[in-house]
Amino acid sequence: MSSDSSSGNVSVPMPDRGAEGIAAYEQSWTVAAARGFFADPGSGSRLNVVSDHQKADVRYREISFDIRPGVAGVATVVDAGRTAGPGVVLAHGGSDDGRRFLLTEAEQLARRGATVVLPVTHFPWHADVAHIASAIRDAVLTERRAVGVLLDWAGSRPDNICFLGHSAGAFLAAHLCAVEPRLAKVVPFGYGAGTFLRLALREMQNDGDLVTNRILSALRWFEPGQFVAAPGDRRLFIQHGVDDQEVPIAEGRALFDVAAAPKQWSEYPCGHDIDANIEARADRADFVFA
Numbered sequence: 001m002s003s004d005s006s007s008g009n010v011s012v013p014m015p016d017r018g019a020e021g022i023a024a025y026e027q028s029w030t031v032a033a034a035r036g037f038f039a040d041p042g043s044g045s046r047l048n049v050v051s052d053h054q055k056a057d058v059r060y061r062e063i064s065f066d067i068r069p070g071v072a073g074v075a076t077v078v079d080a081g082r083t084a085g086p087g088v089v090l091a092h093g094g095s096d097d098g099r100r101f102l103l104t105e106a107e108q109l110a111r112r113g114a115t116v117v118l119p120v121t122h123f124p125w126h127a128d129v130a131h132i133a134s135a136i137r138d139a140v141l142t143e144r145r146a147v148g149v150l151l152d153w154a155g156s157r158p159d160n161i162c163f164l165g166h167s168a169g170a171f172l173a174a175h176l177c178a179v180e181p182r183l184a185k186v187v188p189f190g191y192g193a194g195t196f197l198r199l200a201l202r203e204m205q206n207d208g209d210l211v212t213n214r215i216l217s218a219l220r221w222f223e224p225g226q227f228v229a230a231p232g233d234r235r236l237f238i239q240h241g242v243d244d245q246e247v248p249i250a251e252g253r254a255l256f257d258v259a260a261a262p263k264q265w266s267e268y269p270c271g272h273d274i275d276a277n278i279e280a281r282a283d284r285a286d287f288v289f290a
Contacts, residue, residue: 025133025221026214031178031230038140038179041068047153050074057081058107065145073142075119077154078106085113086288087156089146093167093190093275095123102166105281112289115154117146123168127209129218132200136222140175147182159184162288166190166275167247174224174255177234187284189239190274192251193225193258228259236263237287239280241270 024037050062061077076099090106092098099118106116121139126132143163150156162185165173170191177186200219204211228236236259240252249267256265270277 025129025218029221029226034175034227034230035179038137038144038175040144041141047149058110063149065149067138067141067145071138073119073145075117075146075149076103076106077115077117077149078103078110079115079154080110080113082113082115083155084157085115086160086162087147087150087154088114088116088288089143089150089161089163089165090116090118091121091143091163091165091169091172092118093165093169095125095168097122101275105164105275105284108281109285109288112285114288115150115156117149117154119143119146121168121172125203127204127207129215133218133222136175139172140179143172143176144180147180151182158182160288161185163187164189164284164288167272171196171224174227175222176227177232177236177259178227178230181232183234185235185237185287187237187239187287188224188228188255189280189284190241190244190247190252190272191224191255192240192247192249193223193254195247195251196223198251225255225258228255231260235287236260237284238263238265239274239283240265240267241272241274241277241280242267243269243271244274246272 024033047063047065050064052061058080063077064072064074067073088109090102092102097120102118106118109116119142121142123135147161150161151158161182163173163176163183164187167190170188173186173188176183197219238256240249242249268274268277268280274280
C-alpha cells in the first residue's frame, strides 16, 4: 500500500446502487455468496496521511484510503512507536463517527505494543433495501481496508491481526468472521443474534414503512449469526453486559451459541456501555496479547 502526505477532500462511504453483485442478498446465503458480496472491488491502494501528531508517548495519524472507486474512507492510526506488534482494528458503534469513545482503549493497546486503526463507518437508515445493503457493504469494505492498513502500511504482525467491535462495530465483526481470512482474533461486544433484524424492523415500523417478504428476506441475509457460524481459524471472544437494555444478553448468548469454534464467552456487570467497562476492556487487551 503506497502512501503520500496530501490531504484533499475525503468522501465518506455512501450507498452505491450500481455495485457489482449488489443483489446477492436476494439469493440464498452461503459463505461463498457472502465473500463475493464483500469482495475487494479492486479500487487501488492509495493512502493519504492527513495529519500526524504526538500526545505524550502516543502517536496519532489521521489517514484516508480508497474503499471502492470514487469513495474514500478515513481512520485514526494510534501507536506508541513500536513495530511488528499485534495489529488491532477497533470499530465504533452507532450510525456515525464514534471513534472518540474508543480512544482511551486505543491508547492503552498502543502502550502495550499494538498498532490500532479506528475507521469511521456510517449506517444511515433508509427504507430501501438496496440502500441498506450497500451501506453495510461499504462499512465492511472499510473495515477490510483497515486490516490492509495494518498489514501493508503499519507493519503489524500478520499472525496477530485482531478485530474488536462494539455494537454496530460488533455487527461488522460478525460479518468479518466469514469474509476476512486475515483475522486471527475477533471480539464482538454488545451485539447478538436477531439484533439487526429487530432494530431494522423497529425503525421501519416507527417510520410507517411497509415491511414486505422481500425486505424481510434481504434483512435476514445480513443477520450476524450465519456469519459467525462460518468455520475458520480465527479465535472468537464474545462479550456482553448483563444489564444491556439496548441489546438483551439473550441475543448475545444466542450469537455465541451458533458461532463456530474456537470461541469463548464472558459477561460483565454493565449495560450497553461495555466499551467503557474496565474489566471488559482489560480482557479484550489480554486476548489481543495472548
